[in-house]
Amino acid sequence: MSMVAAPSNDDVSRAEDPPRVVQPAWVRVTHWLNVLAVLVLVTSGWRIYNASPIFAFKFPKEITLGGWLGGALLWHFAAMWLLAVNGLVYLVLNIAGGRLRRRFWPLSLRQIAGDLAAALRGRLAHDDLRQYNAVQKAAYLGAIALLVLVVLSGLAVWKSVQLPLLRELMGGFDNARVVHFIAMAGLVLFTLVHVVMVAVVPRSLLLMIRGR
Amino acid sequence: MKTAPRVSTGAGVALSPQDQRELLKEAQALLAPAARRRFLRHGVTLGGLVMLTGCSVTDSDEAEHLLMKVSRFNDAVQGWLFDPNKLAPTYPASMITRPFPFNAYYSEAEAPEVDGNGFFLQVSGLVAQRDIWSLEQLAALPQEEQITRHICVEGWSAIGRWGGVPFAAFLDRIGADRSARYVGFRCADDYYTSIDMATARHRQTLLTLRYDGETLPRKYGFPMKLRMPTKLGYKNPKHIVELFVTNDYPGGYWEDQGYNWFGGS
Numbered sequence: 362m363s364m365v366a367a368p369s370n371d372d373v374s375r376a377e378d379p380p381r382v383v384q385p386a387w388v389r390v391t392h393w394l395n396v397l398a399v400l401v402l403v404t405s406g407w408r409i410y411n412a413s414p415i416f417a418f419k420f421p422k423e424i425t426l427g428g429w430l431g432g433a434l435l436w437h438f439a440a441m442w443l444l445a446v447n448g449l450v451y452l453v454l455n456i457a458g459g460r461l462r463r464r465f466w467p468l469s470l471r472q473i474a475g476d477l478a479a480a481l482r483g484r485l486a487h488d489d490l491r492q493y494n495a496v497q498k499a500a501y502l503g504a505i506a507l508l509v510l511v512v513l514s515g516l517a518v519w520k521s522v523q524l525p526l527l528r529e530l531m532g533g534f535d536n537a538r539v540v541h542f543i544a545m546a547g548l549v550l551f552t553l554v555h556v557v558m559v560a561v562v563p564r565s566l567l568l569m570i571r572g573r
Numbered sequence: 574m575k576t577a578p579r580v581s582t583g584a585g586v587a588l589s590p591q592d593q594r595e596l597l598k599e600a601q602a603l604l605a606p607a608a609r610r611r612f613l614r615h616g617v618t619l620g621g622l623v624m625l626t627g628c629s630v631t632d633s634d635e636a637e638h639l640l641m642k643v644s645r646f647n648d649a650v651q652g653w654l655f656d657p658n659k660l661a662p663t664y665p666a667s668m669i670t671r672p673f674p675f676n677a678y679y680s681e682a683e684a685p686e687v688d689g690n691g692f693f694l695q696v697s698g699l700v701a702q703r704d705i706w707s708l709e710q711l712a713a714l715p716q717e718e719q720i721t722r723h724i725c726v727e728g729w730s731a732i733g734r735w736g737g738v739p740f741a742a743f744l745d746r747i748g749a750d751r752s753a754r755y756v757g758f759r760c761a762d763d764y765y766t767s768i769d770m771a772t773a774r775h776r777q778t779l780l781t782l783r784y785d786g787e788t789l790p791r792k793y794g795f796p797m798k799l800r801m802p803t804k805l806g807y808k809n810p811k812h813i814v815e816l817f818v819t820n821d822y823p824g825g826y827w828e829d830q831g832y833n834w835f836g837g838s
Contacts, residue, residue, distance in 0.1 A: 430726070439643040
């Protein structure tokens with residue numbers, strides 16, 4: 362009769378330890394291509410916004426891309442292809458490969474609340490980078506959702522006549538601009554928090570470059 | 574939009590449209606390459622710095638070249654996406670933006686004065702014959718009205734009311750080659766642009782002579798403006814004095830500076 366306790370997930374993973382790839386190449390490549398696309402789209406988008414601001418402010422010229430409206434538009438309508446194609450590849454591989462379910466499921470509001478509370482107290486452990494905690498899962502899924510929203514609202518602004526269903530879904534042409542801006546703001550906020558978190562756990566940056 | 578150098582023609586100056594074009598071409602060629610407005614303005618921005626170190630990648634010729642290629646690709650995608658049966662939304666008169674904004678690459682005071690008396694629209698290219706049309710002749714054709722949203726590439730929009738000749742009917746009247754690729758326009762303010770034939774024939778494309786029930790005023794494009802609610806504002810030329818049907822890409826005032834040619838909404 363075996364008195365050995367059934368191995369926990371941690372025990373099993375330690376037994377198989379090196380050098381398993383935690384972030385496969387396709388995850389890393391799509392991640393960094395996305396970084397590039399989002400950077401170009403946001404900074405050129407700010408210059409486009411400045412041409413006719415929705416709110417009572419303009420973005421400082423120094424942080425915008427393109428030099429003038431014509432240039433900003435060129436960048437914006439080029440990078441959108443990178444975002445869309447790269448994003449599609451990421452989603453297809455993630456879903457078809459089962460990684461989305463493995464990494465992001467299960468997820469519950471209770472788990473998120475619990476992990477968030479722990480994080481705010483500085484008690485959220487990050488020993489095993491192979492597992493996403495509940496806050497991470499929520500944040501990354503949220504980022505994906507915001508990217509989908511920013512693309513759809515962008516399409517509604519660009520093609521309000523050719524895509525009437527999308528236009529109406531966004532509440533009309535003028536509203537689509539607002540939705541597009543809000544989705545962008547959400548993404549920028551996510552990015553800020555994400556970068557700070559990476560700075561707090563620098564191993565995670567290595568992970569996204571090396572894969573392990 | 575900034576003020577551009579103007580080759581003033583004004584009413585009464587005896588330069589044919591052909592001569593005007595030649596003169597403008599000569600003037601542009603004389604401008605030193607360094608003075609030519611680049612598509613990508615110089616300015617090391619955070620975006621540029623972040624992009625790559627040191628060298629100003631975002632201002633380079635290679636970047637500009639690549640971006641223009643993508644813009645051409647976007648023209649093709651938009652052409653494919655364009656549905657001739659999709660209509661732009663129309664609105665009740667109560668929603669007309671009052672006052673309707675003036676917009677041009679010059680101030681309202683500089684808008685061209687065109688004398689309607691003795692004015693003739695020049696028609697040429699792949700049509701039945703070179704011809705001229707007076708405003709009275711155009712007004713005698715069946716007219717239509719629309720209240721649609723004018724969308725500027727800058728992002729703002731305004732709802733206006735235009736009346737004029739359905740352009741598809743006009744193209745048929747002048748015997749335009751339906752298989753031709755472009756319709757080009759020359760304007761009294763030295764503006765010029767061109768559109769694809771599919772959009773030219775769209776049901777809502779109007780060669781307008783009237784704005785909000787009155788003769789098209791100077792500030793909104795007298796003597797005529799091509800109204801297309803399926804395209805952005807800079808594609809809707811005002812002060813049209815000449816139009817032509819062609820298979821040679823005619824370009825456009827903003828398009829030649831890097832704005833997307835199709836410019837469709």
